[in-house]
Amino acid sequence: MKLIFILKDGSRAEVEAKAGATAMETAIRNNIRGIDGECGGCCSCATCHVYVEPVRALLLPPPDEVERELLEGVAAERRPTSRLSCQIVLSEELDGLILQVPAAQS
Amino acid sequence: MDDRLVIIGASYAGLQLAAAARDGGYAGPIVLLGDEAHAPYQRPPLSKGFLLNGGTAQPLKGPDYFAQADIEFRPGTRAVAIDRAQRELMLADGTVLAYGRLGLTTGARCRTLACEGAQLDGIHYLRTLDDAARLAAAATGVRRVVVVGGGFIGLEVAASLRTLGKDVSVIEAGERLLGRVAHPIVSRYLHDLHEAKGVAIHTRAQVVRVAGKDGRVAAVHLDDGRELACDLVVVGIGVVPNDELARSCGLLVDGGIVVDRYARTSDAHIVAAGDCARYPNPWARTPTVRLESVQSANDLARTAAATVCGRPAPYRAVPWFWSDQFSCKLQMAGLSQGWETVEVVGDPADHQFSIRYFLQGQLTGVDSVNQPGVHMQARKQLQQAVLATQ
Numbered sequence: 001m002k003l004i005f006i007l008k009d010g011s012r013a014e015v016e017a018k019a020g021a022t023a024m025e026t027a028i029r030n031n032i033r034g035i036d037g038e039c040g041g042c043c044s045c046a047t048c049h050v051y052v053e054p055v056r057a058l059l060l061p062p063p064d065e066v067e068r069e070l071l072e073g074v075a076a077e078r079r080p081t082s083r084l085s086c087q088i089v090l091s092e093e094l095d096g097l098i099l100q101v102p103a104a105q106s
Numbered sequence: 107m108d109d110r111l112v113i114i115g116a117s118y119a120g121l122q123l124a125a126a127a128r129d130g131g132y133a134g135p136i137v138l139l140g141d142e143a144h145a146p147y148q149r150p151p152l153s154k155g156f157l158l159n160g161g162t163a164q165p166l167k168g169p170d171y172f173a174q175a176d177i178e179f180r181p182g183t184r185a186v187a188i189d190r191a192q193r194e195l196m197l198a199d200g201t202v203l204a205y206g207r208l209g210l211t212t213g214a215r216c217r218t219l220a221c222e223g224a225q226l227d228g229i230h231y232l233r234t235l236d237d238a239a240r241l242a243a244a245a246t247g248v249r250r251v252v253v254v255g256g257g258f259i260g261l262e263v264a265a266s267l268r269t270l271g272k273d274v275s276v277i278e279a280g281e282r283l284l285g286r287v288a289h290p291i292v293s294r295y296l297h298d299l300h301e302a303k304g305v306a307i308h309t310r311a312q313v314v315r316v317a318g319k320d321g322r323v324a325a326v327h328l329d330d331g332r333e334l335a336c337d338l339v340v341v342g343i344g345v346v347p348n349d350e351l352a353r354s355c356g357l358l359v360d361g362g363i364v365v366d367r368y369a370r371t372s373d374a375h376i377v378a379a380g381d382c383a384r385y386p387n388p389w390a391r392t393p394t395v396r397l398e399s400v401q402s403a404n405d406l407a408r409t410a411a412a413t414v415c416g417r418p419a420p421y422r423a424v425p426w427f428w429s430d431q432f433s434c435k436l437q438m439a440g441l442s443q444g445w446e447t448v449e450v451v452g453d454p455a456d457h458q459f460s461i462r463y464f465l466q467g468q469l470t471g472v473d474s475v476n477q478p479g480v481h482m483q484a485r486k487q488l489q490q491a492v493l494a495t496q
Contacts, residue, residue, distance in 0.1 A: 029168040038400060040148040040164060042155070044428040044437065046482060066435070066478050073482020106423075 001095040005032045005050075008101055019092055023085035023099060024048040034101035041086035043067060047105040048085040049074040053098040057081045060088060076102030109134025111414060112195065113209035114185045114351070116140025117149065118403040119380025119410075120211035121166055126411030128175045134206060136177045139197075141184040144235055150400065152238040153262035154430055158269060161242055163235045188355035190373055207375050207414050210352055210363055211407065214345035214381040214398065219254065223316030228323035229339045232259055241340065248337035249273055252326050254313050256283040258429050259342030261296060265431040267340075268305050275306040275334055277326070282309055289442070289461045292473050295454045296431060303432055347382045347396060360384060362396040367420040369410035377410035379403060388492045389425055391444040391465055399427045424489040426481075433457075437481035440471030440488040452477075460484075 003017040003026050015030040017023075027035040027048070039045035043066050052060065060083065063071065067087050071078060085099065111127055113120045116138050124138045140146070148164040156163070172179045184198040188208070195203045216231040218224065230241045245251070245267060253264045256278030268274045276283075282293035283300075297307050308328070315327040316339060325335045353359040358372040362384035369377045369385065380403040384396040405423035412419050427438040434457070445463035452459030460474035462484075469491065472484035 025164070028166070031168045031171050031174055038404060039428065040150055040400075042150070042428075042430060044430075044435065044478070045426075069477070069479030070482060072479050073486060 001090065001092055003090065003094075004096065004098045005035075006098065006100040007032070008034050008103060017090050019090055021090055023050065023088035023090060023097075025086075026090065027085060027099075032101065034105065035085060036105045037086060039086075043070060043084065043086060046070040046074050046084060049076060049102050049105060050083060050085045050088075051079055051081045051100040051102060052083050052088070053100075054081055056094070056097055057083075059094065063087060074102070075104045075106050108206040110205055111136045111207045111209065112203060112205040113138045113211055114195070115209075115211035115213055115348075115380065115382070116142070116146050116179065116181070117211070117213055117380070118146070118166070118400055119213070119383075119407040120209065121146045122404045122407035123209045123211060123377070123379060123410050123414075124177050125167075125175065126408045127414050128177060130411055130415040130417070132411075132415050136175075137203070138172075138177055138179045139183045139185060140179070140181050142234060142236070143182050145179065145181065147235055152235065153232060153259055154266055156238050157242050157245070157263070157266040161238060185351060188351055190355050190357075190376070193375065205375075207377070208373075209410060209414070210357075210371070210376060210378040210382060211380045211403075212348035212351060212382045214347045216341070217344045217346055219313065219316070219341055219343070221313060221315050223318055223323070226316055226318040226323045227321050228337065229316065229341060231341050232263060233345070244338055245270065245272065250334075250336040251275070251338045251340065252277060252313075252334055252336040253340045253342065254326070255342035255344070256280070256307070256309065257286070257342055257344065258284070260340070261300065261431050262429060263340050263342065264300060264305050265303070268300075268303055269432070273306075274304075275308060275336075276300065277311050277313055277328065277334075278307070278309045279312045280309065283307065287438075287442070288473060289445070289448055289463070291448075291450060291454060291459075291461060292436070292475070295459075295475060296434070296436070298454075299432060299434055345381065345398065347384075349382055352378070352382075360394075364394065365406075365410075367409075368413045368418040369406055369421065370413055377413055379406040379410045385421060387425065387441065388422060389441040389470055389488065391441075391470070395441070397425060399425065401426050422492060424485050424492070426485055428481075433476075435476055435478065436473065437475075437478065438471065438473050439481055439484040440469070442471035442473065445470065451480075 036047035187196040363378040442463040463471040
């Protein structure tokens with residue numbers, strides 16, 4: 001399946017993704033700039049913040065309480081479409097999902 | 107090679123120094139030396155998810171990263187001496203590598219047991235991926251585990267192995283768990299949590315001897331005469347900074363490689379960062395600290411990269427840390443050492459509370475349990491407090 005990142009300069013990076021991996025792992029694996037994931041994906045740092053395309057944001061299971069609290073602390077603007085990419089588990093129905101990289105992670 | 111940046115040590119600090127230097131426009135060659143065989147990988151999961159879920163290591167960068175960033179990564183490569191006058195390193199294989207700028211990110215190594223029986227099979231330390239793989243493999247066949255050390259590594263391993271169904275005992279020499287880094291209320295909370303999950307905690311207890319049978323551990327003997335039968339011992343009694351290379355070549359070393367707030371050592375061409383480095387930190391009450399955390403390694407390495415790129419900016423990143431044990435997420439913002447007063451918010455009995463540490467009326471740190479929102483708020487507040495004064 002494919003995952004599409006909109007980078008900070010506005011360009012698009014389309015990458016191959018595996019169902020079952022998280023969006024953060026996929027970003028790191030593909031050297032997507034602007035997604036840090038400093039805690040390695042255990043929902044402790046809020047540096048893997050992304051904006052999910054509004055149309056499909058509702059397809060994702062909603063954030064749990066830990067993710068919601070961490071989202072309060074993201075460095076960039078928090079939007080209704082903000083998610084931590086370490087909590088987005090990819091599946092075939094998310095093929096072509098577009099994630100926007102925020103202006104900063106810290 | 108006047109513009110070659112050579113970095114000794116390829117974990118968080120080394121990789122971040124290389125990456126941030128390249129991102130910052132460093133134009134010369136960048137060579138990253140690591141003494142392990144693996145490309146840089148996530149370390150925090152080694153005491154947690156790796157043990158729980160049949161570990162695979164998570165690389166810190168994608169497989170194409172070094173090629174894309176034009177960074178030469180040399181695994182399995184160890185530096186044995188630095189000649190600062192010639193600006194050369196000698197590697198373990200006898201070859202010589204010239205540098206223009208040098209980054210020392212050599213990390214730390216586990217402190218080892220010194221008592222009788224310390225060489226027996228079945229005694230494990232946990233620092234590297236290979237350590238974790240050995241521990242995970244050894245743990246499958248055993249029932250009784252003794253963990254020596256009630257710090258973060260000891261407690262996380264204890265929680266993981268207990269979750270896997272082992273009988274686990276933790277031996278802590280100090281009065282309480284996490285004695286060096288947390289308030290007694292936090293120590294008590296974790297002590298109670300571990301005991302509720304069936305981990306036996308022994309504080310004010312030291313291991314004086316490890317007894318063996320056929321070359322393998324069979325029991326640990328404590329200083330009060332008690333004997334705990336066991337099949338596996340995991341030792342987490344702290345680390346020692348790898349500052350010998352620096353000391354040998356005449357750099358200023360004092361329980362770590364001493365650097366200034368720009369990550370510069372006593373040599374103008376050499377920077378240092380990570381677990382091996384001792385540096386001034388705005389949240390510390392002492393002139394320098396040596397912090398053992400992913401955040402400190404990454405942020406001091408970024409500072410070092412800015413220095414190497416000719417745009418020095420003082421280190422000003424708020425310390426933060428986390429530890430996951432059973433269902434507990436403990437998060438720490440700022441630094442609490444030397445606290446004078448504390449404010450407790452919430453009730454540990456609710457499994458959600460925080461401790462705010464004050465020194466001379468100023469908030470210096472916040473520990474929170476299962477309250478990520480409080481943690482993030484504290485980080486912001488502590489960060490802004492320092493930025494406002496500089």
